[in-house]
Amino acid sequence: MRRILLLGFFVLASAIAFASAATNFSATVCCEKTQTGAFCQNVPSEVCASDARQTPTACESTSYCKPGTCYDSNEGTCLDNTPQIVCNANGGIWSSERPAQCELGCCMLGDQAAFVSLVRCKKLSGFLGLKTNYDPSIGNELACIAQVQLQDRGACVYEFEFQKTCTFTTRAECEGSSKSSNGSIQNGVFYKDKLCSAEELGTICGPSRKTMCIPGKDEVYWLDTCGNPANIYDASKWNDKDYWTNVKDKDASCGPLSGNADSKSCGNCNYLLGSFCRSASFTQTRASYGDFICADLNCVDESGKARKHGESWCLSDERRKLPGENSVGSRFFKRICVNGDVITEPCEDFRAEECVEDSIETTYGPFAQAACRVNRWQDCLAQTDRRDCENTDRRDCFWKEGVTLGNTTIDATCLPKNSPGLNFWSGEDSRVVCGVGNKVCVVKFEKDLFGNEKCKDNCECLEPGWESKYGEVCAALGDCGAKVNYEGKRGFKEGIQVKINGKIRES
Amino acid sequence: MNKRGQIAIFVLVAVVIIAVFVWFVIRPRLPPSLGGADVNPSAYMRDCLRAELPPIISKLSTQGGSLAPDNFMTYEGTNVQYLCYTSEDYVPCTVQQPLLTTHVAQEIRREIEPKARSCMDALVARYEQQGYSVESAPRSINVSIVPGSIDVVFTAPLTVSKENAQTFRQFGISQSSELYDLLMTATSIIEFESTLGDSETTYYMQFYPDLKIEKLKKDDDTIYTLTNVVTDDSFRFATRSLVWPQGYGVQS
Numbered sequence: 062m063r064r065i066l067l068l069g070f071f072v073l074a075s076a077i078a079f080a081s082a083a084t085n086f087s088a089t090v091c092c093e094k095t096q097t098g099a100f101c102q103n104v105p106s107e108v109c110a111s112d113a114r115q116t117p118t119a120c121e122s123t124s125y126c127k128p129g130t131c132y133d134s135n136e137g138t139c140l141d142n143t144p145q146i147v148c149n150a151n152g153g154i155w156s157s158e159r160p161a162q163c164e165l166g167c168c169m170l171g172d173q174a175a176f177v178s179l180v181r182c183k184k185l186s187g188f189l190g191l192k193t194n195y196d197p198s199i200g201n202e203l204a205c206i207a208q209v210q211l212q213d214r215g216a217c218v219y220e221f222e223f224q225k226t227c228t229f230t231t232r233a234e235c236e237g238s239s240k241s242s243n244g245s246i247q248n249g250v251f252y253k254d255k256l257c258s259a260e261e262l263g264t265i266c267g268p269s270r271k272t273m274c275i276p277g278k279d280e281v282y283w284l285d286t287c288g289n290p291a292n293i294y295d296a297s298k299w300n301d302k303d304y305w306t307n308v309k310d311k312d313a314s315c316g317p318l319s320g321n322a323d324s325k326s327c328g329n330c331n332y333l334l335g336s337f338c339r340s341a342s343f344t345q346t347r348a349s350y351g352d353f354i355c356a357d358l359n360c361v362d363e364s365g366k367a368r369k370h371g372e373s374w375c376l377s378d379e380r381r382k383l384p385g386e387n388s389v390g391s392r393f394f395k396r397i398c399v400n401g402d403v404i405t406e407p408c409e410d411f412r413a414e415e416c417v418e419d420s421i422e423t424t425y426g427p428f429a430q431a432a433c434r435v436n437r438w439q440d441c442l443a444q445t446d447r448r449d450c451e452n453t454d455r456r457d458c459f460w461k462e463g464v465t466l467g468n469t470t471i472d473a474t475c476l477p478k479n480s481p482g483l484n485f486w487s488g489e490d491s492r493v494v495c496g497v498g499n500k501v502c503v504v505k506f507e508k509d510l511f512g513n514e515k516c517k518d519n520c521e522c523l524e525p526g527w528e529s530k531y532g533e534v535c536a537a538l539g540d541c542g543a544k545v546n547y548e549g550k551r552g553f554k555e556g557i558q559v560k561i562n563g564k565i566r567e568s
Numbered sequence: 569m570n571k572r573g574q575i576a577i578f579v580l581v582a583v584v585i586i587a588v589f590v591w592f593v594i595r596p597r598l599p600p601s602l603g604g605a606d607v608n609p610s611a612y613m614r615d616c617l618r619a620e621l622p623p624i625i626s627k628l629s630t631q632g633g634s635l636a637p638d639n640f641m642t643y644e645g646t647n648v649q650y651l652c653y654t655s656e657d658y659v660p661c662t663v664q665q666p667l668l669t670t671h672v673a674q675e676i677r678r679e680i681e682p683k684a685r686s687c688m689d690a691l692v693a694r695y696e697q698q699g700y701s702v703e704s705a706p707r708s709i710n711v712s713i714v715p716g717s718i719d720v721v722f723t724a725p726l727t728v729s730k731e732n733a734q735t736f737r738q739f740g741i742s743q744s745s746e747l748y749d750l751l752m753t754a755t756s757i758i759e760f761e762s763t764l765g766d767s768e769t770t771y772y773m774q775f776y777p778d779l780k781i782e783k784l785k786k787d788d789d790t791i792y793t794l795t796n797v798v799t800d801d802s803f804r805f806a807t808r809s810l811v812w813p814q815g816y817g818v819q820s
Contacts, residue, residue, distance in 0.1 A: 099655060100662065102656075494816050
């Protein structure tokens with residue numbers, strides 16, 4: 062005689078088929094402007110503003126919302142993926158293909174460089190009061206920067222208002238310039254690697270005890286009496302004639318191997334080591350001369366570890382660290398050390414994003430880099446092969462042995478490594494998702510001649526670990542089952558039900 | 569003269585000396601005067617408009633560059649304009665404000681123009697009260713946001729004559745601000761958001777030492793706050809891009 066025991070493991074009250082819960086999608090139109098003021102959106106017709114155009118097709122296919130390049134003739138900048146109507150309405154020039162004005166080239170701005178369009182170069186040169194120096198033949202940013210670094214720099218001596226004066230600049234700026242009445246250079250004579258304060262040049266410029274920061278440079282520089290930068294600030298060299306005559310490299314200046322953060326006497330800051338020229342008001346320390354100092358930009362993280370400026374690392378409020386056992390409401394965070402402050406950047410909520418972290422080796426030691434990236438759990442359940450499941454190039458899943466979901470014959474299941482968060486307090490989504498974790502196990506018993514029952518089929522379902530094993534499965538599916546939240550508090554409900562022959566088992 | 573009389577005179581002299589001293593200290597802080605030949609229309613216009621600019625810039629900086637945001641999300645009680653937006657899930661956003669610098673300049677212009685005109689009208693009225701003959705031509709205002717400052721130039725040709733004639737053409741105010749660089753960075757972030765659906769803020773901060781970017785993902789929105797750590801100028805805007813709906817994306 063045979064007896065059948067229907068053992069059911071239910072994650073929520075009932076399972077609803079995916080199909081029944083699927084949204085009835087209404088047809089969308091390309092709407093020129095919605096009632097909320099958003100331009101070029103694929104939305105249901107009723108959301109569209111009454112006076113806006115709408116076409117029953119995707120916006121990419123319409124004439125007015127087609128994305129293209131928007132050219133700003135005033136700034137000389139180009140912005141891709143801009144709908145035609147949005148660009149034109151704001152005074153831009155739209156084109157479906159990237160126009161010639163957006164072609165990039167090397168713009169030299171004194172000892173700085175920018176890889177921009179010609180119009181942008183003219184604009185930037187105008188801001189800095191420089192002649193436009195643009196080379197379209199330089200095809201990438203690195204070559205552009207290298208081009209500028211090759212430029213000779215030195216003292217440019219010229220006559221101004223019957224006085225022999227000087228500007229520290231590039232050879233090209235000095236010899237190619239011809240402006241004068243507005244204070245710029247005329248008929249300049251260039252002295253490579255000489256400072257304007259050099260006595261031998263016989264100009265009105267001389268050493269001073271003032272210092273300055275130079276845009277685009279890390280270090281603090283001495284300032285001469287004409288307002289030109291001299292060498293890197295070194296308090297011990299304030300009256301050194303050679304130091305005020307010849308240009309010295311960074312390596313030949315004080316403290317070249319350290320960042321010299323908060324140093325009173327040395328302004329050889331190093332951005333990669335976490336120091337940068339700033340006004341002394343930024344720090345508690347005052348420099349021996351001048352008002353600028355190498356400010357310390359580095360930080361200390363939540364665990365007391367020293368972090369360099371620009372470093373980023375991951376943090377989570379996750380209470381459990383095993384795969385698929387995420388706490389309800391937990392989230393990943395990226396933390397960044399910037400200018401002495403630690404900024405917290407939350408990744409997408411509901412664990413739609415996870416934080417990944419790695420470290421690169423630099424000449425100054427390891428440098429941590431983190432990023433929030435999409436949690437690729439969506440197709441975990443569809444994987445039936447262990448290698449596919451654990452392929453980290455494609456998805457973020459783990460292989461759990463000894464459990465089966467659905468009609469598969471494989472005694473294992475592929476589950477999300479970081480279970481997705483669910484909006485379980487409203488809607489049907491969580492009922493659908495968690496319902497996937499329901500398990501029905503038909504246990505067959507056989508009675509012998511003396512009436513003793515003996516388990517025949519699916520006897521593992523009666524073993525003590527069976528329920529907890531499937532509890533782990535449903536926990537990995539999302540915010541399902543019996544869970545704790547990110548504060549360590551248990552849910553108000555049981556989360557799971559075990560039914561035997563249709564009757565809820567008393568716990 | 570008795571002793572009390574002497575003391576009274578000393579006290580009187582002391583009061584006069586203190587009053588003269590106080591007048592010299594306070595005088596530069598008084599509102600510009602239009603009395604007599606010392607009238608300086610440029611200084612008058614500057615002082616009249618100077619206080620107007622900071623609140624406008626502050627408002628624009630926290631509202632995504634619009635004085636009255638239309639397509640916005642609310643953050644800390646403030647409506648923040650979406651500069652890149654999609655109503656769909658799983659797709660990058662569509663650019664909503666491609667010429668951001670120009671737009672912000674126009675917003676400042678729109679807000680400050682009525683005030684500039686009323687300042688000018690007040691100036692003309694005061695001149696006329698003092699018996700000056702005033703001729704003025706059509707006025708226009710131009711706002712430009714450039715690296716390091718925001719410049720407002722009010723072109724209002726004005727000829728005042730009594731015994732001599734004086735002509736003024738432009739009145740300008742300039743406020744030091746790093747808004748230009750912040751707007752250019754915002755534009756770059758919008759380009760990343762519209763192309764890739766997200767942006768990597770760390771790289772910006774590594775390349776620009778004075779820049780701090782705070783990126784907050786709230787519900788389906790991302791709120792960016794860009795700050796210049798040296799000047800404390802900031803600019804905040806919102807995007808909705810590449811939204812991953814919670815769970816399996818099945819909606820009731």
